[in-house]
């Protein structure tokens with residue numbers, strides 16, 4: 001679904017990625033590991049099309065990519081339901097605050113799917129870190145993303161919550177595939193089909 005071929009990325013004369021080749025196939029959950037500053041976020045942003053590689057090729061065999069940044073990227077003052085509706089891509093609703101009934105029904109359905117059916121009217125600011133990650137997954141679902149690129153989706157979460165969020169992310173494989181940046185190798189091995197480690201700008205397949 002997503003393939004990096006000899007991708008390099010440099011900024012201000014500093015090479016962050018060198019000749020990275022890796023692929024995420026349909027039905028796969030792929031973990032990306034590596035020390036702080038190794039280039040994991042940069043790699044994800046290139047996959048999402050936010051950054052352009054300095055050289056190399058990105059092949060995308062998907063039309064919709066869901067990108068969940070480290071900051072999660074929710075609108076804190078808006079409700080859980082509004083945050084999901086905004087991701088549905090209906091431009092009128094964003095300006096008028098009025099959404100077609102079918103979209104509201106769909107938003108409620110994806111929020112139930114991620115276990116937040118009883119928090120629809122809650123401002124996102126009131127949610128815990130794990131619950132915010134769930135909203136982010138619900139946004140990807142209503143958007144119709146085929147692949148999720150998630151940047152450290154479980155950092156700062158306790159183990160139980162981290163496992164719950166990972167199970168939810170992994171379930172997204174049914175829609176396509178998942179690429180997630182993780183720090184915990186044990187969790188990565190437990191839940192992910194494939195793992196790469198970034199080191200010195202290069203990607204090494206570790207399982």
Ligand SMILES: Nc1ncnc2c1ncn2[C@@H]1O[C@H](COP(=O)(O)OP(=O)(O)OP(=O)(O)O)[C@@H](O)[C@H]1O
Pocket residue numbers: 011012014016034035036037038039040041042043
């Ligand atoms: N626009 C930029 N200008 C200068 N340096 C940058 C820029 N973007 C990234 N870098 C540097 O590139 C390196 C890789 O950054 P990146 O955010 O991809 O790392 P990371 O592996 O995601 O780190 P972390 O685990 O700490 O989030 C870092 O040293 C960072 O400071």
